[in-house]
Amino acid sequence: xxRRILGTLLGxxxxxxxxxxxxxxxxxxxxxxxxxxxxxxxxxxVPMGAIAMVALAWVLGPIAGGLVANLVGRxxxxxxxxxxxxxxxxxxxxxxLMIQSPPWLWVVGLxxxxxxAWGGFAAARSLQQRRAAPSSD
Numbered sequence: 433x434x435r436r437i438l439g440t441l442l443g444x445x446x447x448x449x450x451x452x453x454x455x456x457x458x459x460x461x462x463x464x465x466x467x468x469x470x471x472x473x474x475x476x477x478v479p480m481g482a483i484a485m486v487a488l489a490w491v492l493g494p495i496a497g498g499l500v501a502n503l504v505g506r507x508x509x510x511x512x513x514x515x516x517x518x519x520x521x522x523x524x525x526x527x528x529l530m531i532q533s534p535p536w537l538w539v540v541g542l543x544x545x546x547x548x549a550w551g552g553f554a555a556a557r558s559l560q561q562r563r564a565a566p567s568s569d
Contacts, residue, residue, distance in 0.1 A: 439505025440512040443552075447497025447516055451489040458485025475533055483533075487540040494520045494545045498552020508557040510550065517549030 462482035475483055497520070498513035505512055524541035527533075533541075 436505035436509070436512060439501040439503070440515055442504050443497040443499075443501025443512055443516050444519060446500040447493040447520060447549075450496045451493035451520075454489035454492060455486055458482045458489070461485070475531060475537075483537060487537055487544075490520070490524055490540055491544045491548055494548035495552045495555075498549035499556050500552070502553045502556030503559070506560065508553055508560055510553050513549040513553035514546065516552075517546035520545040520549070 459482060462479035462485070464479070464482070465477045468477040494513075494517050497516040501512035501516060502508035521542070524545060528538055528541050
């Protein structure tokens with residue numbers, strides 16, 4: 433049980449780190465227009481590439497979190513991934529409500545976190561099954 437909790441916490445951390453790194457890379461690669469005011473965010477002043485990087489981060493973060501949570505918290509199970517997916521879904525909704533965003537980003541933010549985290553769980557389960565399978569050599 434302690435290993436599952438540790439795995440879930442580590443998965444949350446890794447998912448957040450992945451999101452932060454990808455969004456940071458997007459901000460560096462696609463800096464906002466000079467008129468952008470972070471105190472009153474309006475994504476119409478942000479380059480499309482930067483917004484696409486946010487979407488990519490929102491997809492890859494929960495995948496990485498679900499994977500790490502289930503590799504650490506063996507045996508793999510869906511609950512840690514669903515916790516991570518739920519937390520990142522809530523974070524996406526909060527961001528979308530605070531910052532005027534294009535409709536396609538709403539779709540990504542609402543659709544990606546839970547299936548992404550589930551995909552991380554499925555990948556961890558597959559990796560662990562391959563490791564446990566007897567070698568045919």
